Amino acid sequence: MMGFAWKRLWNRKLNSIFIFLAMLCMFTFVPLGINFTQESTVTLNETIEQYGRGSYDILVRPKDSRTYIEKSVGIVEENYIGDGSGGISLKQWEEIKNRNDIEVAAPVASIGYFSGNRTSIELPLLEYPARITWQFYTSDGLNKYPLTDQENLTYFEGEPLNYRELISTSPNMTGFMGIKMPLNYYLLTGIDPESEGKLTGIDFSNIYIELDKNSSDQMIVEDLLKLKGDAELVPVLKRNDLHIPLNLELKVDRLNLTHSLEEFKQMYGIPVEEPIFIIEPDKIFELEEQLNQEPIIDSQTVLIDLSSYQSPFDGTFVQITKDYQVEKGKDGEGHLFNDTALFYTASKINYQLDQNQITVKKVKDGQPPLYKDVYQKGESYLQNPDLKAPFMLWQMGTYTPVSNETNLASSPLGIYSTEEVHTQDGTKITPTTVPGSFIATPAAGVTTLEAAQLIKGDKPIDAIRIRVAGIDSYNKEAQEKIENVATDLFKQGFEVDIVAGSSFKKLNMDVEGYGLVTSPWTTLGIAQSLQAGWNKMTLITTILFTLFGLIWLSSRLVYERNALFLENEILYKLGWDKSNIYIRNCTEQIIILTFSILCSLVVLRLTGIGFSSFVYLFELILYLFAIVIVFIIFRKDKTKKKRIKAYKRFSAIYHYWSLIIPTGIVLIVSSIVMVTQMVNIIETFSKSNETTLGAFAANVTLIFQVGILIASIGLTMMSISDAIHSILQERKDEFQMYFVIGWNQKTIRRHFSKEVIQWGGVSLLFGGFISLVIIVLTKMPLITFLYSFVSINVILFILFTIIIRKKISF
Incomplete structure (x- = not known):
């Protein structure tokens, strides 16, 4: 067969x-x-x-703190801590931290937007009489917004290290020929340096360093604290890679004066050997009006970028040269202003869903427009009859955030992300120096939880980032262990989200005034x-x-x-x-x-x-x-x-x-x-x-x-x-x-x-x-x-x- x-x-x-x-x-x-x-x-x-687990596993927040957009779409903002109102006490955090099944419990508290030290800018020492008009601007990458009104001075002559012959009615003039930097506000958050260091790999130990008793900083701090009624010192570590757009627009009109400087002094009863700015207050506006009528030979307008010189919480004194270049001033030069007990907080953004499209509406038109309600907190010591302040911020050092560009998983730490927001044509949009932007800004500085409690109250903590103990890889066993801890914390009355297995996601948002923009978010449970x-x-x-x-x-x-x-x-x-x-x-x-x-x-x-x-x-x-x-x-x-x-x-x-x-x-x-x-x-x-x-x-x-x-x-x-x-x-x-x-x-x-x-x-x-x-x-x-x-x-x-x-x- x-x-x-x-x-x-x-x-x-x-x-x-x-x-x-x-x-x-x-x-x-x-x-x-x-x-x-x-x-x-x-x-x-x-x-x-291998890659599904980020820097932490569970996000714990106060009850009912989950936003509408989180509930509807299952996503979390990268900088979700900003504008939090607290709700967790230090005692509750200690209890969570001491659990045997928790390796790290890192709390974070959003405190508010603070100005830090304010310094000055020295205008250029010109070789000819001129009217100098200035105005400060911030920018969001698309538009520029004025931070101050236009101000001006009339310059006659001057020499280095001597008084300049000039006249101005601006309240922001200081020194020989200096003008005050505008007030810029930056987000400050409170952390526990030890647990935050374990979670992020960043060294925050400098926050506890005391100033050298013989240093100029120590003497300045002591004088300022006494001036403010023995205010509490709030130590701040500044993020050293963060700069918010700040520009100075200068218009210089070269003048053909019809009278000499000596003749102007004689007209207004000023001794020739004295500088002209000692003019009597009731005559200064008359002189200024007369100078405004002087003929102009030529005009020049320049836009000077000060972003790299203006860092959070510690301003830098700079000088503008006669060819309009920026030079960093020497230590001890310029003028320093510190009024940090006056600060602002902001509400959460009211994200809406319209046919699966995230939309953001303005809450107030302005320069720039606001997308959050902004509230003034604290009080300027200058407004207090006794010149007292409850606290004073002072920068003790800096820190460098760890880059997460290679991370596949997303564990939103809430205060560090600098992921970029872009318009549909690829233009980058940045936060301005004014609180209220729709962009979730990262924290510009950190302080201690004790300082957060001093400013914010008994329950300052907005979130606790938890890393569960005994996990080497993100397998089924690890997932069950994380779920057990999360369930237990939920039963204690917290709002709990499992962020292990999450990942970064770009989403389109329809923002009023901008149109469609692309923004980074974290998608929960993607793994x-x-x-x-x-x-x-x-x-x-x-x-x-x-x-x-x-x-x-x-x-x-x-x-x-x-x-x-x-x-x-x-x-x-x-x-x-x-x-x-x-x-x-x-x-x-x-x-x-x-x-x-x-x-x-x-x-x-x-x-x-x-x-x-x-x-x-x-x-x-x-x-x-x-x-x-x-x-x-x-x-x-x-x-x-x-x-x-x-x-x-x-x-x-x-x-x-x-x-x-x-x-x-x-x-x-x-x-x-x-x-x-x-x-x-x-x-x-x-x-x-x-x-x-x-x-x-x-x-x-x-x-x-x-x-x-x-x-x-x-x-x-x-x-x-x-x-x-x-x-x-x-x-x-x-x-x-x-x-x-x-x-x-x-x-x-x-x-x-x-x-x-x-x-x-x-x-x-x-x-x-x-x-x-x-x-x-x-x-x-x-x-x-x-x-x-x-x-x-x-x-x-x-x-x-x-x-x-x-x-x-x-």
Whole structure:
């Protein structure tokens, strides 16, 4: 029997080779698809275990502090601490910190917007009389906003280190030719230096350093504290890389004076040896009005950028040279002003959702406009009759934040982020020096929790960032441990969010006055959603590939059984027993199956891909199932019912129903596999543009996703080509007859194509419906499904056209 089977395979060698290649493709592409699916899942899980955990795991806040946008979309601002009103006491923090299952509990308190030390700018010492007009501006990257009114002075002459001959009514004049810097406000937060250092890796120990008793700073601080009624000293560490836009606009009008300086002094009763600015107060406006009428020779306007010289909490004295360059002044020069007990707080931004679009409205028009309600707090010591102040800020040192550019996970620390906000054309928008911007500004400085309590009250803490103890990687066990701690804290009455497994995300916001802008946010639970979605798609892909292989094999064997029908009838009439015919047919198929799987194993090894033992086990199980299917299908005899009535419609389809049904089933499964895989890949890359962790996961699994798609396309091309080939082989005599009676190849192809469109279209629509159900159940976008479905149908149409053109030829 074996020899007869070999001889028959040899006599039908072309057909045998075609069947062998088809089965080889099945035994190769199906395991490849399964392997790529498994590898993508394993790689994703390893990525999340390694990168899914940020600097901390749980965010604890006072009850009911979660904002509307957090509840609705599941996102958190990067600098969510700014403008907090507190709600957690130091005692509650101590209790949380001392738990055995917590490694780090780092509190943070938003205190408000403070001005710090205010210094001066020395205007240029010119060589000619001039009227100098100045105004300070801040900028948001798009527009500039005035911080002060226009002020001016009239300059006559002067020498270095001597009084300048000038006249001005500005209250902001100081020194020889200095003007005061405008008040700029910066966010100050309170931290616990030890726990914050553990969480961030930043050294905050300088906050406890005492000033040198013999230093000039110590003497200045002591004098200021005494002046303010022995105020409490609030130590501040300034962030050393933060500068907020500040510009000085200078207009210089060169004057052609009609009188000499001495003549002006004589007019207003000023001794010639005295400077002109000692003029009597009731005459200064008259002199200024007269000087404003003096003819102008020429004018020049310059914009001077002071951003790099104006740092938070500790101003820098600078000098403008006569060619309008900025030079840093010497220590001890200039004038220092400190009135830091007057500060501001702001409300949270009222984010709204309008048809899934985040919108931000102005709360007040202005220069610049305000998007938060701003409240004045504290009191200037100058407004106190006793010149007393409850506290005074003083910079003790600086700190440098650690860059998080390479972090895939996002653990929003609430006070450090400098992620950029951009308009749709890519213009960067920055915070101004005025509180109330829609941009969540980072903290410009930090102080102690004790100082925060002094200024803010008994419950100053806005949030506690918690890192759970005993976790090395972000696996399932770690997730359960984090959830247990979070649940326990929630039961204590706190607002609790699990931030482990979160990632950065860019979102568009519609901001009144700006239009659409892109802003950084943190998406909570992105790692879990990635894993859940991947596991679901892995299960679906595995099932589809397995069913595809089994259904195609069954269809292929049905074709072969039908092709052998007449030969089996002849053998039966020659005296062969039906059982022998059955064994012979099964033996032939098993031989082809065996050679196919052996060759597929060689091909898989030659790919150089490291396959898991599961893939080889799956290959063996698929082979055994194939043998069982062989015995089942060839056991059933093909029987033809005699027709009494003619078919009224679709006669060819009804007549070849036994061939079309297997082909239609293969086409349905092919459509499902290709559509779902294409949707999966498109959606994966779409998600990769939303979060950094998702982007990294997509990149590391890209090769596997492409492999799955290639395997799907390979299986589809093989199955459809084989199905059409089998139908054409069965109908070869029919088409030959059409050719003999005068039909040309074009007419025959058109006739057959109409049939294929009828039953193929129904199959594709049915496959599309099943794909749609899968897409809906996996919660993927319908627009992506529609795009994929149309694309796949176009590909299959082209494939059908090519096969029909090549196969039908005479």
